Amino acid sequence: MRRITIVQGEHRAVAEPGVMLSTLLGSCVAACLHDPVARVGGMNHFLLGEPAANQRLSMPEMARYGVHAMELLINAMMALGAQRANLQAHLYGGANMVAGLAEIGTSNAAFARRFMAAEGIQVSHADLGGNRARKVEFLAHDGRSRCTLATAMPPEPIAPRISVPVAARVGELELF
Numbered sequence: 233m234r235r236i237t238i239v240q241g242e243h244r245a246v247a248e249p250g251v252m253l254s255t256l257l258g259s260c261v262a263a264c265l266h267d268p269v270a271r272v273g274g275m276n277h278f279l280l281g282e283p284a285a286n287q288r289l290s291m292p293e294m295a296r297y298g299v300h301a302m303e304l305l306i307n308a309m310m311a312l313g314a315q316r317a318n319l320q321a322h323l324y325g326g327a328n329m330v331a332g333l334a335e336i337g338t339s340n341a342a343f344a345r346r347f348m349a350a351e352g353i354q355v356s357h358a359d360l361g362g363n364r365a366r367k368v369e370f371l372a373h374d375g376r377s378r379c380t381l382a383t384a385m386p387p388e389p390i391a392p393r394i395s396v397p398v399a400a401r402v403g404e405l406e407l408f
Contacts, residue, residue, distance in 0.1 A: 233250050233251075233252055234250060234251050234252070235251075235252045235253075235254055236251060236252070236253050236254070237253075237254055237255065238253055238254065238255040238262070238275050238276065238277045239255065239277060240260060240277055240278070240279050240296060241277070241278070241279065241292070241293075241295040241296040241301070242276070242277055242295070243274060243275065243276035243277070243295070243301055243304050243305040243308060244274055244275060244276075244308070244372075245272060245273070245274035245305060245308035245309040245311070245312055245314075245372070246272070246273060246274065246312070246372045246373065247270070247271065247272045247273075247312040247313060247373065248373060249373045249374070250373070251371070251372060251373065252369055252370065252371055252372075253273075253274070253275040253369070253370045253372055254367065254368060254369045254370070255275065255277045255367075255368050256365060256366070256367055256368075257277070257324055257325035257326075257327070257365060257366045257367075257368060258325070258327055258329045258337070258365045259325070259326065259327055259328065259329050259336040259337035259340060260277055260278060260279050260325050260326075260340065261277075261278055261298065261323060261324065261325040261326050261340045261341060261343070261344045261360070262275055262276060262277045262278075262323075262324045262325055262368050263275070263276050263278075263298075263301075263302060263305065263321055263322075263323055263344060263348075264321065264322040264323075264324070264368070264370040264372070264377050265305060265306065265309060265314075265319050265320070265321050265353070266319070266320050266321075266322075266372065266374075266375030267309065267313075267314035267315060267318040267319055267320075268318065268320065268375055269315065269318050270312070270313040270314045270315065270318065271373050271374075272309050272312045272313055272314040272372070272373075273309070273370065273371075273372025273373060273374075273375055274305045274308060274309045274372055275305070275368075275370050275372065276301040276302065276304065276305040277301075278295075278296060278297060278298040278301040278302075278340070279296040279297070279340075280296065280297050280298065280336070280339075280340065281297065281298045281299065281339055281340050281342070281343025281344070282297055282298065282299045282343065283297050283299075298340065298343050298344060298347060299343075299347070302347055302351075306319070316351075317352075319353045319354075320353070320354050320355075320356045320375065321348050321353050321354065321355045321356065322355075322356060322357040322358070322370070322377045323341070323344045323345070323348070323355060323357075323358040323359070323360055324358075324359050324360065324366055324368045324377075324379050325337070325340065325341070325360065325366060325368075326338065326340045326341030326344070326360040326361055327361065327362050327363050327364055327365065327366070328361075328362075328363050329363060329365070331363070337360075337361065338361065341360035341361055344360070345358075345360075357377065359379045362381075364381045364382050364383075365381070365382035366379050366380065366381055366382065367379070367380045367382065
């Protein structure tokens with residue numbers, strides 16, 4: 233099995249078996265698309281749904297936005313033989329990771345759902361929202377995905393302080 237990791241602003245389409253696409257998400261969203269007839273699949277990872285109306289972006293910056301990331305992924309899949317009418321989606325992410333900040337995750341998830349509805353792409357599975365990070369793995373050729381919620385990290389134990397004999401001290405620097 234070959235694993236390809238997708239990070240913010242990236243996408244990948246594949247038509248070969250034995251390839252797993254994976255990513256880690258917080259407030260970002262990943263769309264996993266699959267054409268079951270052509271057996272072509274792909275994943276993207278976008279940071280925000282849409283840029284502001286007056287915002288000027290370079291080409292590399294555009295892929296961080298869902299409105300562009302979705303078209304890039306769909307076009308890459310179609311280049312491998314997928315048909316837009318056959319596409320099915322799995323949507324992941326959109327968590328609100330920091331309480332009190334703008335609900336970026338909620339906005340990203342809403343964008344992803346609106347995009348799929350507007351394009352007539354069936355959403356066969358969605359795991360969106362909440363406040364925990366996710367690890368997503370997608371077997372693109374088969375259209376199978378797995379999503380694992382991150383567990384809260386336990387606090388790191390505080391190491392006991394070791395007393396250093398006075399003889400080991402030098403000037404203002406205390407060795408320990």
